[in-house]
Amino acid sequence: MRAKDIMIPVQDFLTPENTLKEAVILLKTARRGEAGVGVKGLPVLDADSRIIGMLSMRDILKAVFPFYMTMMDLGDFTWDGMLEDIAKRSSQRKVGEIMSKEVITVPADAPLMECIDRMLKHNIKRLPVITEEGRLTGMIYERDVFFVITKAMLN
């Protein structure tokens, strides 16, 4: 089996110029194949459909959570509604500054084992699949790999 056999074509994506608010809306409404609505991460593409970053729930969490909190022990000095206040203020920030810029990808005809290897080594749950020219063509999700495994076990 190859990457292109289990990947899901990408229908929704972000650009670096999108605001965090727009990204959040898209994350909420994006479709993942026929499996439902709402994803936890989206690829960020440039004008040539090349993948230049990934924006996940975790990236947003990291961006919204104030960096100064970790510099000292300030856990006791938060207030009710602090996260909401800060989240509201973060809504206009650009995807480009928040996304993870180190993207792990696989070519479309990569064997499945290589895909799993990459996912495990880098601890990622979604793996972008790219064409020979470097354009994004699909995404491999942990769930779909898991589905291959369960299918094999249960047959």
Added chain:
Amino acid sequence: MDSMTTMESSSFSFWAATLIFLSAYGLIISERIHKTIVAVFGAGAVLVLGILDQHEAFHMEELGIDWNVIFLLISMMLIINILRPTGIFEYIAIKSAKFARAEPFRILVVFSIITAVLSAFLDNVTTVLLITPVTLLIADALNVDPVPYLISCALASNIGGTATLIGDPPNIMIASKARLDFLAFIYHLTPVVIIIMACYIAAIKLIWGRRLVTTQELQQKILKMNEKAAIKDSILLKKAMSVLVLVLIGFTLHSTLHLEPATIALFGAGLLLLLSKTQDPHHLLAEVEWPTIFFFIGLFVMVGAVVKVGLISWLSSQMLRLTQGNLFATSMLVLWFSAVASAIVDNIPYVATMNPLIIDMAQQIWPHETGLQLLQHAELMPIWWSLALGACLGGNATAIGASANVIVVGFAEKAGRPISFLRFMAYGVPITILSVAISALYIWIRYYLIRF
């Protein structure tokens, strides 16, 4: 060795040392290579080429590494690193904000003063790193622009650091070379720093007094905070504070005790390490800023080389020709030139070069004096103070003039409110001119007019 070869080899040494020194300076300024790497390589080059030999670099006071400075820095870093996890600095910051009744402008003033005072005893960068997180938290809580607080933090730390021997590396280096004691700095520099801080507070009132407003509701958030929750380890805190007090008393008395400041600090660090019941000092020692320490080490060796080959002597002769031996003119020149230099380049290499230069100049003016009579000649003292004031205060003028400024600009960017180079200068330059002008007036009145 015949005289021809000696001349050739000394000419080679002169140009080699000068070239290494100038290239190192250039690379450090351009920031293309990390300054520690430049310094360490430069020192190695100087030694390998035989310009300075290892004995001179490691064991001679006039030419080599100033171990007094090195160990004072390391020891204070250790003491502060043990003190930090106790939560005392978070406690001080939150308590001050409450003391200021959570009013934004009052907080700005109180935090500036606290930063200045802490900075007189800790190094400026550490002070800024300790104050800014809480500052940013409070700015978020009150929904005010954090930029005034950040800029003021940097400016106040540089001003405050000028007040004592341990407040700023230039002072530590000058004290070591001129054999000045802790009390001398208190007696000569603390007064003018207090005056400058007072004028500084007036200045920030003019600049930001009206612009920082919040609502009562938001102020409640701060007033409800319990600063006592910040103290994570009250036993360690008590021990650390006792040792710190002991160290400060030691600094005050050090010349009576015939002990160098580094000895006092080193003893304090050792005592605190023992009392803190640290099982493995690996982690604490790893937190010492070794890049800074090695930068100093390399720098001292390179400067030692240019001292030995006579470049410094030549420079000091030029300076004497310029001022024609008029010491008042010299101290004004040193004050203002140091301020400008410090705004552009790191004040540490600058002061490391100026110290032997001033000593050499003194030797030329008073060829029959030596030792303390020379170093602390009554007419030379104002020049040391001019160097200290210019080098420490000048750093406020630009975003790159002092490490504290660089840190603060970095934080502003992370917080989403970047401060441009020009914008920093818009605040920094007037404050610097103000503080250096006050210093000039002080030096003139105290050392040339009234003379006390």
